[in-house]
Amino acid sequence: MQNDIQRLLTVANKVILGKDRQIRLAVCCLLARGHLLIEDIPGVGKTTLAYTLAKLLGMNYQRIQFTSDILPADIIGASVFDAKNHEFKFHPGPIFNQMILADEINRSTPKAQSALLEAMEERQVTVEGVTYPLPEPFFVIATQNPSHQIGTFPLPESQLDRFLMRLELGYPDPNSERQLLMGQNRHQIIQTLPAQITPLQLQALQQAIGKVHVSSALLDYCQAIIYFTRHSSDYVCGLSPRAGLALLTAAKSWAFMDQRNAVIPEDLQAVLAAVAGHRLKAGAVDSAAIVAPILAKVAVN
Amino acid sequence: MINPAYNKNILIFLLSSIGLIALPHAYHLPLPVFGFFAVLLVWRFLGVWQPQRLPKGLLLLLVSVGGLALLYSQHSGILGRDAGTSLFLIALGLKLMEIKSERDLYLVNYLAFIVAASQFLYEQSILMAAYILFVCCVLFATLVFINSYVANTRVALKKASVIIAQAIPMAIAIFILFPRVEAPRWLLFNQQQQAKTGLSDSMEPGSISDLGLSDELVFRVKFTGAIPPPQLRYWRGPVLSQTDGKRWTQAKDLSYQQRAKATFSGTVYQYTLLMEPQDKNWVFALELPAALPKTLRQNAVLQLLSVDALNQRTEYSLSSYAQYNTGASTPQEIQQAKQLPATPSYKMKQLVRQLGGFDSTPEVFIGQLLTHFRQQDFHYTLTPPLMENNPVETFLFETRYGFCSHYASAFVTLMRVANIPARVVTGYQGGELNAVGDFLEIKQAQAHAWAEVWLDKQGWIRVDPTAAIAPERIEKNIDINQLLPGGAIHYVAPSSEAQAAFNWLQKTRQLWGNVDYSWQRWVINYNNANQSHFLSSFGIEDFKDMVYWMGAIIAVIVATLSGFLLYQKPTTVDHTLIVYKRFLKKLAKAGFNQGVGEGARDFAERIKPKLPTHAPSIEEITEAYLQQRYGVKASAVGLQHLKTLVNHFKI
Numbered sequence: 042m043q044n045d046i047q048r049l050l051t052v053a054n055k056v057i058l059g060k061d062r063q064i065r066l067a068v069c070c071l072l073a074r075g076h077l078l079i080e081d082i083p084g085v086g087k088t089t090l091a092y093t094l095a096k097l098l099g100m101n102y103q104r105i106q107f108t109s110d111i112l113p114a115d116i117i118g119a120s121v122f123d124a125k126n127h128e129f130k131f132h133p134g135p136i137f138n139q140m141i142l143a144d145e146i147n148r149s150t151p152k153a154q155s156a157l158l159e160a161m162e163e164r165q166v167t168v169e170g171v172t173y174p175l176p177e178p179f180f181v182i183a184t185q186n187p188s189h190q191i192g193t194f195p196l197p198e199s200q201l202d203r204f205l206m207r208l209e210l211g212y213p214d215p216n217s218e219r220q221l222l223m224g225q226n227r228h229q230i231i232q233t234l235p236a237q238i239t240p241l242q243l244q245a246l247q248q249a250i251g252k253v254h255v256s257s258a259l260l261d262y263c264q265a266i267i268y269f270t271r272h273s274s275d276y277v278c279g280l281s282p283r284a285g286l287a288l289l290t291a292a293k294s295w296a297f298m299d300q301r302n303a304v305i306p307e308d309l310q311a312v313l314a315a316v317a318g319h320r321l322k323a324g325a326v327d328s329a330a331i332v333a334p335i336l337a338k339v340a341v342n
Numbered sequence: 343m344i345n346p347a348y349n350k351n352i353l354i355f356l357l358s359s360i361g362l363i364a365l366p367h368a369y370h371l372p373l374p375v376f377g378f379f380a381v382l383l384v385w386r387f388l389g390v391w392q393p394q395r396l397p398k399g400l401l402l403l404l405v406s407v408g409g410l411a412l413l414y415s416q417h418s419g420i421l422g423r424d425a426g427t428s429l430f431l432i433a434l435g436l437k438l439m440e441i442k443s444e445r446d447l448y449l450v451n452y453l454a455f456i457v458a459a460s461q462f463l464y465e466q467s468i469l470m471a472a473y474i475l476f477v478c479c480v481l482f483a484t485l486v487f488i489n490s491y492v493a494n495t496r497v498a499l500k501k502a503s504v505i506i507a508q509a510i511p512m513a514i515a516i517f518i519l520f521p522r523v524e525a526p527r528w529l530l531f532n533q534q535q536q537a538k539t540g541l542s543d544s545m546e547p548g549s550i551s552d553l554g555l556s557d558e559l560v561f562r563v564k565f566t567g568a569i570p571p572p573q574l575r576y577w578r579g580p581v582l583s584q585t586d587g588k589r590w591t592q593a594k595d596l597s598y599q600q601r602a603k604a605t606f607s608g609t610v611y612q613y614t615l616l617m618e619p620q621d622k623n624w625v626f627a628l629e630l631p632a633a634l635p636k637t638l639r640q641n642a643v644l645q646l647l648s649v650d651a652l653n654q655r656t657e658y659s660l661s662s663y664a665q666y667n668t669g670a671s672t673p674q675e676i677q678q679a680k681q682l683p684a685t686p687s688y689k690m691k692q693l694v695r696q697l698g699g700f701d702s703t704p705e706v707f708i709g710q711l712l713t714h715f716r717q718q719d720f721h722y723t724l725t726p727p728l729m730e731n732n733p734v735e736t737f738l739f740e741t742r743y744g745f746c747s748h749y750a751s752a753f754v755t756l757m758r759v760a761n762i763p764a765r766v767v768t769g770y771q772g773g774e775l776n777a778v779g780d781f782l783e784i785k786q787a788q789a790h791a792w793a794e795v796w797l798d799k800q801g802w803i804r805v806d807p808t809a810a811i812a813p814e815r816i817e818k819n820i821d822i823n824q825l826l827p828g829g830a831i832h833y834v835a836p837s838s839e840a841q842a843a844f845n846w847l848q849k850t851r852q853l854w855g856n857v858d859y860s861w862q863r864w865v866i867n868y869n870n871a872n873q874s875h876f877l878s879s880f881g882i883e884d885f886k887d888m889v890y891w892m893g894a895i896i897a898v899i900v901a902t903l904s905g906f907l908l909y910q911k912p913t914t915v916d917h918t919l920i921v922y923k924r925f926l927k928k929l930a931k932a933g934f935n936q937g938v939g940e941g942a943r944d945f946a947e948r949i950k951p952k953l954p955t956h957a958p959s960i961e962e963i964t965e966a967y968l969q970q971r972y973g974v975k976a977s978a979v980g981l982q983h984l985k986t987l988v989n990h991f992k993i
């Protein structure tokens with residue numbers, strides 16, 4: 042099974058150059074059934090990453106471009122009067138797809154943001170009293186611009202918490218940039234990408250991840266991290282129990298991708314920045330710097 | 343790692359605690375010195391947010407030189423208590439300007455502890471001790487703050503309180519048992535500011551129309567046996583025998599004269615006198631004390647004086663008798679006690695004649711005169727009218743309103759007109775019984791004046807004319823809380839049920855008085871002599887015993903606390919971790935240390951390139967450790983395997 046993942050990563054790395062770690066974290070997030078938030082300035086490949094992942098995982102893919110005038114109905118769909126049958130018929134919106142790319146989510150108003158984020162949490166949509174389940178698996182990859190840019194509505198902490206991970210892409214290194222400039226159009230490459238994993242395989246992988254062993258020594262370390270965030274003066278607000286669960290799930294996924302059947306502290310450390318960064322300091326962008334005190338001060342043994 | 347010297351929370355905490363520690367010095371040190379310190383502290387406070395505003399280089403040098411110049415101008419030197427304390431305070435303020443590393447934080451903290459201790463050079467009251475203990479708690483919390491990665495004010499304060507609580511038994515043991523060294527007094531106490539004004543050495547009854555009644559404590563008396571009844575509680579102070587008609591003053595020459603020994607009889611009262619600081623060296627004993635400690639002497643008119651200045655609380659053990667005979671007098675003393683400012687007026691002579699002053703015995707005349715006061719229209723008041731000219735006659739024949747001074751001066755004047763030696767004695771009368779501590783508290787409001795008459799064979803006899811006119815003044819204490827100018831006088835009757843519980847304020851005051859008294863007796867006055875006396879009651883006689891006992895008690899306390907710590911340790915032991923730590927120790931000897939937050943895998947990957955020959959065994963141990971500690975199948979065999987690997991690992 043792990044071979045499938047390895048293959049997937051290899052292909053993805055060929056499309057998005059020089060971002061091995063971010064791609065690995067993104068895949069880790071999806072394997073842990075988590076939604077992903079990518080935050081960076083425009084043009085560094087946020088959309089390309091999301092598109093590539095959708096293609097490689099062989100899922101129905103729909104992109105929703107968030108703008109300041111988008112309405113909830115534009116996302117989840119609306120009931121339209123059917124003149125032929127003399128009744129209202131529900132026309133599902135773009136959210137009824139396995140993978141949603143919510144592009145520039147913080148450019149829309151909080152109302153539209155909430156519509157998406159509620160669907161993410163419940164994995165179902167209720168319109169006019171009727172509940173429609175969303176397809177399985179269901180992933181949201183949202184991208185957002187740094188909140189200092191013009192025309193953004195920052196997501197509140199409670200909604201940021203819905204995303205398992207937040208990633209920053211950053212500029213490519215000179216070599217990758219050179220290759221990028223020389224190579225063919227990314228869009229064309231993605232169009233021709235074959236799916237590497239079937240949805241059925243993905244489900245099997247997700248189940249396998251649930252079986253990764255977590256020892257009590259590891260839980261001690263995990264709790265020490267949570268305790269630290271709650272009592273340290275470095276953070277205004279510590280990690281919530283939900284965040285603790287998210288951290289552990291992501292660490293299990295990471296251990297699985299590393300072909301191990303037990304989580305070790307390094308797994309927690311590897312996912313910590315992506316999982317805890319946006320939960321500890323919503324405003325700041327540099328997740329690695331946010332979690333640096335934890336990595337430096339919380340004892341492993 | 344972030345430098346704690348730039349951590350805002352730590353700095354705010356430290357600076358606040360330093361502000362608290364230095365605050366009481368505002369009353370003790372010259373204002374410019376404290377002001378200088380305050381400016382530095384505020385400057386540093388601003389520097390927390392704007393570090394670029396802190397003085398550097400030349401400016402800092404100028405500030406330092408300025409501080410030293412200020413110190414020199416205020417104290418002209420650095421010797422002595424005030425100068426030394428100022429030096430510490432200024433040094434602390436200057437050190438605040440250059441907190442650059444963690445080490446500086448510690449240094450400032452320890453300096454603050456010294457400044458805290460210096461407060462005791464000025465004031466040793468129980469309130470100050472409590473305050474210093476509180477501030478020490480804050481300073482400890484600052485230390486906790488610097489050393490903990492989870493910096494939380496409440497947690498730090500709690501931990502500091504626990505540290506203080508653990509230290510208190512040790513402090514008590516050392517306080518009781520540590521050999522006391524008596525520091526030379528001039529070194530510690532050269533201050534006068536605590537002394538309070540008490541009785542005056544003169545009396546002018548006509549010129550005061552309002553007797554100042556203050557609730558201020560003068561001294562306390564603890565009786566070992568019976569407490570004398572209120573009518574015997576006369577605390578003797580200055581004796582006034584000189585008068586110019588208005589003003590009564592002490593005789594010119596009061597130096598000690600060889601005089602006949604007094605004889606005593608009746609009930610003996612043994613008591614300890616605890617004087618509050620005074621600006622005069624008068625000690626108020628019950629009537630006439632029988633034996634005197636070395637630190638006291640008695641002057642020609644039987645007033646007690648202390649050898650040293652009374653600028654701190656002082657304790658005296660005395661005993662007095664219900665009856666005494668002062669013994670023979672000197673002609674000079676008799677002469678002084680007959681002095682009159684001028685030839686008595688016809689009116690006066692007439693009154694004396696009428697009361698049998700010229701033709702009966704002195705005893706009869708005294709009785710007649712007291713009856714005269716009682717039966718005629720005389721009144722006792724605390725707010726008498728002013729009597730500018732010839733106050734004695736005005737009082738006797740016109741106003742007839744007055745308090746103890748008026749009665750005493752009129753009585754003595756009339757005695758002298760009848761050619762009987764008499765003089766005015768001032769002091770205190772009565773005393774409030776502190777029911778909690780079972781001692782008497784004598785306050786300024788209980789100041790009193792009475793008369794003393796010389797009778798052949800009986801010596802000097804006390805006569806209190808005020809008792810004749812207002813016996814309740816002698817039996818009870820004036821209730822100062824209910825006193826209004828010109829209003830009726832209320833008395834506190836300790837016997838009556840309703841009055842005894844008249845308010846809780848009184849009770850609280852008594853309780854506090856008792857705490858303060860005990861503190862003074864058992865803590866402040868615990869000197870060399872008291873220590874050996876106290877310890878010998880436990881059979882600890884000499885220095886060697888003292889040291890042995892101190893060692894033993896400290897050992898017991900340390901053992902108890904260590905036992906407590908051991909008990910707190912989690913009982914589950916991770917054997918895998920112990921074995922792995924042995925491996926880490928071996929690597930540490932070779933100079934490879936695992937970081938605090940560094941996992942075993944990361945550590946192995948880091949050191950393998952540096953130790954290529956050991957790389958396989960490091961990998962093997964790390965793998966076995968991770969498998970055993972975090973893996974699915976941890977087993978005894980796995981642990982044994984890890985042990986063998988670690989034991990064979992050599993570097």
